[in-house]
Amino acid sequence: MSTTTTTARPAPTGLLTATLHSTRAELMRLRAWPAVWITLGAWLALSLMFGYLFTYLSYTSGDPGFADEGTTQAEQLARMLPDAVPDVFLQGMPMFGGALMMVLGALVAGNGYGWGTWKTLFSQGVRRGPAVIGSVTALTVIVVGTLVVTLGFDLGISLVITASESQDVVMPSFGSVAEAFGAGFLVLEMWAVLGFALGTVARGPALSVGLGLVWALVVENLLRGVGQLLGWVENLTEVLPGTSAGSLIGSIVGVESGDGTPGVLDTVPADRAAITVAVYIVLAMLLSLALVRRRDVT
Amino acid sequence: MDQNLDPVVTTEALTKRYGDRLAVDGVSMTVQRGEVYGFLGPNGAGKTTTLRMMLGLIRPTSGSATILGRPSDKPHGSTSVGALIEGPGFYPYLSGRGNLRVLARQRGFDETEVERVLERVDLVDRGEDRFKGYSLGMKQRLGVAAALMGNPELIILDEPTNGLDPAGMADMRALIVELARGGQTVLLSSHLLAEVQEICHRVGVINGGRLLRESTVADLRGGISLRVRATPEADALAVAMRLAGDDGVRRTDDGALLLSLSPDRAPDVVRALVTAGADVHEITAAERSLEEVFFEMTSSTTTAKEHVS
Structure with missing residues (x-):
């Protein structure tokens, strides 16, 4: 085996090329990681279960379902038809969709510290900036893939139901699908990148996932409760990630009076919610980037 | 070493302080092109911390390090350094080969490079096994394989024989000698003196964060x-x-x-x-064996007692 060093070496790669390399490498290793498939599988299963299965069971049994109290059979059927796909697609995102994406983001960023894989990368001269951006990009690709697959499943199932119930096929308008896809992307991407930032801050997935979930599932709900009593807390909740994401989804699927889908809100107007969510995405990326570039990796 | 004026690594008063503990205290060392440099010291002497600073993994409190002409806090992003620092860090759910493929993609190498280095460390047969199931020695060899990817000019190995059995150690030593023969520079840290004595051209002895001496093995042993x-x-x-x-x-x-x-x-x-x-x-x-010299240097109090006066 030759060990000569006279072979021509590639010049140091440009930032864009390096980022592309990192993205491809991250996708390669994430694709082979069971934890990723488990998280995404959980999302798909929950989404279909709450989106279609329970509604369908309650529809066929003729009893009002637990989540559909006071709805007629016709309304239940209408909810499962293709026309309603954008709403069904979105409704699980503010709560468990976001939580699962946060878990994913924290796993992608955090596990590398315990395993020493970031150390391995950086000690071979892989630059930190491109490596982090590549990792976030790979995460984004996974988020988009998840959205596409979910939308496909939702459409497929609703078409099957349409056929089995001999209904006319009324497809959702392209505009409403695009709008739902965009909003869904913003919300899931925000939670995923927030999870990535938390995993980076904590240098591990456990603490970051734990704290992140408590925040997303408990604290923000509590704060919204307190906000009804204290004006300044209410102002604060309006810029929090969960409230903004919930409001963005709520503006599209509509918020029922009383107990609607958990996490789906109408606290903030849609455009403001979308901007807040986008700002969180950018901030979380910048925070991760700044932290990794400056810190000691051991 | 007839190219002694071509340093690959230089550090100047490299210092790292954790709280009130000085982990590395003003280490100035030089590694010349083409040599096998042994970085010698007991556990906790500051070897790994020094290597980490060289590679830009951690920031020095003061002082500086230059690798292949570039300051180490400005990562080179090139392919000229390979390193294994304090144990191999790989994805446990991927195979050994899978891990190297991911690294090859990160660094823009061809997949053939993966096979070449696997062969180099004798892991071809176990390449498809998951990293999780590897023995300590196999993990270590995979770490060395990663450091060899892309035929880097400088290879930094932190205790590469850790966890290897005697045969594995001998193979590793042979590999390092072969690398140097091929013109690559190897910086090797070790607490195994016999190992360093056998394969290194020059050594730096570090203890308590201070570089005690830097010289050829022959000089150190004092004839x-x-x-x-x-x-x-x-x-x-x-x-x-x-x-x-x-x-x-x-x-x-x-x-x-x-x-x-x-x-x-x-x-x-x-x-x-x-x-x-x-x-x-x-x-x-x-x-005198390096071991004797080493203990003399690293435990100055006992040395005084041993001198017959």
């Missing part, structure tokens, strides 16, 4: 001396000190005397001992 065992010891000692001078005699742990005299003075020594009425049990030319 050949005479080893004498004679009774009664007191008489032997008196004769030895008369011939070699007060500072030229050391007493070893097993009761022998080490005289800093050239071996061709042996007959003189024997004659003098016999004349003084001492019985000579053993006289031989002895070269």
Whole structure:
């Protein structure tokens, strides 16, 4: 085996090329990681279960379902038809969709510290900036893939139901699908990148996932409760990630009076919610980037 | 080493402080192109911390390090350095080959490079097994394989024989020698003195965060001396000190005397001992092992006691 060093070496790669390399490498290793498939599988299963299965069971049994109290059979059927796909697609995102994406983001960023894989990368001269951006990009690709697959499943199932119930096929308008896809992307991407930032801050997935979930599932709900009593807390909740994401989804699927889908809100107007969510995405990326570039990796 | 004026690594007063503990204290060292440099010290001496600073993994509190002409806090993003620092870090759910493929993609290498380095560390047969199931020695070899990818000019290996069995250690030593023969520079940290003595051209000895000495192995061992065992010891000692001078005699742990005299003075020594009425049990030319030198340097208090005065 030759060990000569006279072979021509590639010049140091440009930032864009390096980022592309990192993205491809991250996708390669994430694709082979069971934890990723488990998280995404959980999302798909929950989404279909709450989106279609329970509604369908309650529809066929003729009893009002637990989540559909006071709805007629016709309304239940209408909810499962293709026309309603954008709403069904979105409704699980503010709560468990976001939580699962946060878990994913924290796993992608955090596990590398315990395993020493970031150390391995950086000690071979892989630059930190491109490596982090590549990792976030790979995460984004996974988020988009998840959205596409979910939308496909939702459409497929609703078409099957349409056929089995001999209904006319009324497809959702392209505009409403695009709008739902965009909003869904913003919300899931925000939670995923927030999870990535938390995993980076904590240098591990456990603490970051734990704290992140408590925040997303408990604290923000509590704060919204307190906000009804204290004006300044209410102002604060309006810029929090969960409230903004919930409001963005709520503006599209509509918020029922009383107990609607958990996490789906109408606290903030849609455009403001979308901007807040986008700002969180950018901030979380910048925070991760700044932290990794400056810190000691051991 | 005929290219001694081409440093690959230089550090200047490299210092790292954690709280009020100085992990590395003003280390200035130089690694020349094409040599195998042994970075020698007991556990916790500051070897790994120094290497981490060289590679830009951690920031020095003060001082600087330059690798291949670039300051180490400005990551090169090139392919000219390969390193294994404090144990291999890989994805446990991927195979050994899978892990290297991911690294190859990160660094823009061809997939053939993966097979080449797997072959180099003798892991081709186990390449498809998950990293999680590897033995300590296999993990270590995979770490070395990662450092070899892309034929880097400089290879930094932090205790590469950790966890290897004797055969694995011998293979690793042979590999390092071969790399140097091919023109690559190897910086190797170790607490195994025999290893360093065998394969390194130059060594830096570090203890308590300070670089105690940097020189060739031969210089460090200080040439050949005479080893004498004679009774009664007191008489032997008196004769030895008369011939070699007060500072030229050391007493070893097993009761022998080490005289800093050239071996061709042996007959003189024997004659003098016999004349003084001492019985000579053993006289031989002895070269100090690196181990002896090392312990002398790293435990200055015991050294003082060992000197017969």
